[in-house]
Amino acid sequence: MNQTFRSAVRVGAPGLGRGAAALLLSAHPAPALAVTALITALAVAAGRDAFGSCLVALAVLTGQLSVGWSNDRIDLARDTAAHRRDKPLVAGEVHVRTVAAAACVALVLCAPLSLANGAAAGAAHLIGVAAAWSYNLGVKRTRWSWLPYAVAFGLLPAFLTLALPGRPWPAVWVVAAGALLGVGAHFTNVLPDIDADLAAGVRGLPQRLGRRRSRTVAALTLLAASGVLVLGPPGPPDAMGWTGLAVTGTLAVVLCLPLGTSPDSRLPFLATLGLAGADIALLVARGTALG
Structure with a gap:
């Protein structure tokens, strides 16, 4: 699925701009969009209104983009050694500083968007995003590689319910x-x-x-x-x-x-x-x- 997504984006690259398309591909867009769609669907099912569901979607999307961009930036040396030409950074299609800046901007935007759902809900989401970043920063190389996934996915329901009236824990x-x-x-x-x-x-x-x-x-x-x-x-x-x-x-x-x-x-x-x-x-x- 991810390869199909990459092919589709590259076909449309002249319209989007080659650099913008390469930057998008560096964010691992297929899983980012899949997780965003899942959590937004859960928000609707849990009773969030249209505005609240949009806030959820934007918070999750910016968090996922920050994780995807940071992953490719942090793994650049390893991907280069492995000759991963499917990676825009390795192929030289996008600048290293551009990807690093995009990761930071997405992370900065994720904070207020998460907290706009309420302090408790926002904190739950930001802890999950921090767990995902910890995976990229080195936990993936240890026997505890599963733990950031457990924390991040386990807290997503809390991000939704803590924003509901009464702020119930899931x-x-x-x-x-x-x-x-x-x-x-x-x-x-x-x-x-x-x-x-x-x-x-x-x-x-x-x-x-x-x-x-x-x-x-x-x-x-x-x-x-x-x-x-x-x-x-x-x-x-x-x-x-x-x-x-x-x-x-x-x-x-x-x-x-x-x-x-x-x-x-x-x-x-x-x-x-x-x-x-x-x-x-x-x-x-x-x-x-x-x-």
Whole structure:
């Protein structure tokens, strides 16, 4: 999906300006837009009005852009050594100072936009953004690489509910589901690049566990998130919940089987994406129960 997004942006580069297109690609736009769309949908489901939902979207988008730009800037030396010509910075399509400045500007804008949702809600979001930056700044190279994802995703529901009247803290099951989804997203995101990361000296938890065990952890973590989303809310699960649990359970079994072990196989990555997609659908469906 990210490669398709890159191709589409480059096709339109003459209209946008080559430098602007390269800067946009340096921000990892596909995941940034996906996370922004997800959280905005959750904000609407949780009862935020149009203005409040726009504030949420802008805060999340600026935070995500700052994380994406900082990632490419911080990893420039490693990406250059790995000959990552798909990276605009490595290819010389955008200046290093431009990307660094964009990351700082986005981070500065993220602060007031987050706090405009309320002090408590804004603080929750900014802690999550700080966790993501900590990942870029070095936590990704340690056995604690999963922790920033757990913190950032676990606090996103709090960012939404603490902005509602009465500033309620989200239900425990929502926070747990968000944290599990974040950890699963971490393992899913790393799966295709484990060998390249190891060659570059990046030894986060997925790299230490290896490809086979990492895909199993991704499957079980995302399945656990499904279970929490289906069984956590009060009352018996509905048909959609049971269906989602059946789909994620089937995908988890497929991932845990000794299939698609070739480093070039896209099956594990695509299956974990399917698991994450099912979890996201369940999370949005239960947005009205966030508090």
